[in-house]
Amino acid sequence: MKIAKPLIAAALSGFLLAACATAPTVYRAQAGAPNDVGYTEYRLEAGRYRVTFQGGPGAPEAQIADYALLRAAELALRDGYDWFRIADRSTTSSGYDRGPRMSVGGGSASFGRRSSVGIGLGTSFNLGPGPAFSRSIEVVFGKGAVPKDRDAYDARDVVKNVGYGRQRT
Numbered sequence: 462m463k464i465a466k467p468l469i470a471a472a473l474s475g476f477l478l479a480a481c482a483t484a485p486t487v488y489r490a491q492a493g494a495p496n497d498v499g500y501t502e503y504r505l506e507a508g509r510y511r512v513t514f515q516g517g518p519g520a521p522e523a524q525i526a527d528y529a530l531l532r533a534a535e536l537a538l539r540d541g542y543d544w545f546r547i548a549d550r551s552t553t554s555s556g557y558d559r560g561p562r563m564s565v566g567g568g569s570a571s572f573g574r575r576s577s578v579g580i581g582l583g584t585s586f587n588l589g590p591g592p593a594f595s596r597s598i599e600v601v602f603g604k605g606a607v608p609k610d611r612d613a614y615d616a617r618d619v620v621k622n623v624g625y626g627r628q629r630t
Contacts (some may be wrong), residue, residue, distance in 0.1 A: 463609050471555070472627050474608070479497070485518035485520075486498050486516045486517040486524060486525070486528075487499075488500070488528050488531065489626075491601060494518045494553045495517065496515065496555070496593075498515055498516060498517045498520075498530040499514070499515060500512065500513065500514045500515075500528065500529070500615060501513050501515075502532060502536060505599070506605075508540070508542065508601060508602040509548075509599070509600070509601050509602070510533065510536055510600055510602075511597060511598070511600075512529050512533045512536070512597070512598050512599075512600060513525060513595060513596065513597040513598075514526075514528040514529040514532060514578065514595065514596050515528065515593070515595045515608075516528075516593055516594045516595065516596075517593055518556055518592065518593045519592075519593075520590060520593070520594065520596045522554075523551065523561070523594075525552075525594045525595065525596045526596045527596050527623045528596075528623075529596040529597070530598070530619055530623055531616040531619060531620065531623045531624050533545050533547075533598060533600045533614075533616075533619075533620035534616040534617075534623070534624075535616075535622045535624075536600075536602075537600075537602045537616040538616050538617065538620065540602060541604075542602035542604055542616065542617060543603065543604050543605060543607070543613055543615070543617070544602070544603050544604075544605075544607040544608070544613055544614060544615050544616055545600040545601065545602050545603070545613070545616060546600065546601050546602065546603065546608065546610060546612050546613040547600055547612040548599045548601050548612075549597070549598070549599040549614065550597065550599070551596075551597050552594060552595065552596050552597075553594070553595045553597075554592040554593065554594050554595070554596075555592060555593050556591065556592040557595050565580070565581070566580070566581045567579065567581070609628045620624075
């Protein structure tokens, strides 16, 4: 029992440190390094951009996709357009998801007249934050009525709906 208490305390400390290790993914411009959290944009031609949002480890993929849409909408409005259409999109992830695992093993040995058999059980749990997603979209801007296309978005609606309540620094 004397060994169990320090072991439990060490495990709890490890869980707490793992929980504090990552900062939340916030909506902002990328600070500089390629793997920093935030958005970047690249003007391909008039009315056409490539927008990328790099999320932090463990951020939901849907949140990263929404933040890329939000930046595209902000650019459309800034440049005097009403809507945008996604011409191309890609999502990448880095890191890996260390989900729960369970394994069973067995073995035997013989020592002269004695033999033994052993069975083992091992488990692991996700202690890391998970993968980091990056969403890149190529968008084309337009004016007037929004086309009836599933990849076309009203820029004002995206800013109003996706931008509401976001964390920003």
